[in-house]
Amino acid sequence: MEKQKTVRTSAQYAGISLHAGARTKVRILPAPCDTGIVFRRIDLPGKPEVRALASKVVDVRRGTTIADGAAVVFTVEHIMSALHAYGIDNAVVEMDGMEPPIADGSSLPFVEMIEEAGIVEQEAEAAVFAPARPCWVDGGATKVIMLPGEKLEIACTTSFAGCPFDPQFFQTEITPETYRQELCGARTFVQYSDLKMLISMGLCKGGSLDAAAIIHDGAIICRDSLRYQNEVVRHKILDLVGDLYLCGRRVVGKVVAIKPGHPRNVELAGLLEKMIAETASKQENGK
Numbered sequence: 364m365e366k367q368k369t370v371r372t373s374a375q376y377a378g379i380s381l382h383a384g385a386r387t388k389v390r391i392l393p394a395p396c397d398t399g400i401v402f403r404r405i406d407l408p409g410k411p412e413v414r415a416l417a418s419k420v421v422d423v424r425r426g427t428t429i430a431d432g433a434a435v436v437f438t439v440e441h442i443m444s445a446l447h448a449y450g451i452d453n454a455v456v457e458m459d460g461m462e463p464p465i466a467d468g469s470s471l472p473f474v475e476m477i478e479e480a481g482i483v484e485q486e487a488e489a490a491v492f493a494p495a496r497p498c499w500v501d502g503g504a505t506k507v508i509m510l511p512g513e514k515l516e517i518a519c520t521t522s523f524a525g526c527p528f529d530p531q532f533f534q535t536e537i538t539p540e541t542y543r544q545e546l547c548g549a550r551t552f553v554q555y556s557d558l559k560m561l562i563s564m565g566l567c568k569g570g571s572l573d574a575a576a577i578i579h580d581g582a583i584i585c586r587d588s589l590r591y592q593n594e595v596v597r598h599k600i601l602d603l604v605g606d607l608y609l610c611g612r613r614v615v616g617k618v619v620a621i622k623p624g625h626p627r628n629v630e631l632a633g634l635l636e637k638m639i640a641e642t643a644s645k646q647e648n649g650k
């Protein structure tokens with residue numbers, strides 16, 4: 364049986380956050396069995412914590428925001444994605460601000476943090492969730508469907524007006540190896556029209572071509588060249604791997620995602636979180 368895992372030691376990364384434009388530091392720390400992933404705001408009195416769960420999500424418009432009382436944390440999806448892909452069941456993510464650094468808009472820096480910290484097995488068995496029946500969320504143009512399966516496999520399509528490589532499709536099994544090679548370097552994309560609106564709302568203060576690529580009028584504007592020709596859809600899968608982890612456990616199954624985004628990703632994670640709670644209460648009653 365597979366064991367639960369945490370990081371061997373701590374590692375940290377500092378940089379500019381996307382929306383507030385503030386310099387923030389994030390640290391990943393080991394945590395005991397059955398902790399799950401917990402974010403801790405060390406800049407606030409009492410260092411309040413929020414467990415990374417779909418039921419704690421308070422906003423999905425510009426990334427995934429979780430909150431529990433004063434412990435508000437923006438844009439958790441890229442760190443959650445790296446932790447999920449690397450099979451880290453338990454960790455405390457300490458932050459000295461409300462939003463982690465955006466870095467290059469990918470999850471590569473967080474993968475490097477995990478690799479630097481190392482991974483250790485713990486006493487308890489891993490509680491990987493494998494839904495026994497299909498489940499899905501349907502948001503019109505956006506659909507995310509999960510079928511039973513023994514591995515986490517994701518097939519995804521996306522389509523953006525003005526994107527020169529459109530539509531895009533990619534599918535892969537999620538393992539630490541495939542994640543490292545095929546997904547973690549894929550950067551955040553933003554459409555130019557959305558960017559103008561975000562800036563007018565006072566967001567994206569930390570935004571630059573270091574942090575995201577811009578889709579505009581048949582071109583992709585980014586630093587250096589594209590890392591993959593279908594980098595947009597790969598980033599969509601990266602986000603989905605992170606959002607799905609908000610069900611509270613690592614999950615396995617076959618996922619088919621059509622034009623996914625945070626709202627439907629988090630909705631599916633919420634369904635899974637409820638299914639996990641139901642399974643646990645049935646087991647409890649059966650004792």
Ligand SMILES: [Zn+2]
Binds near residue numbers: 440441551598602
């Ligand atoms: Zn993202």
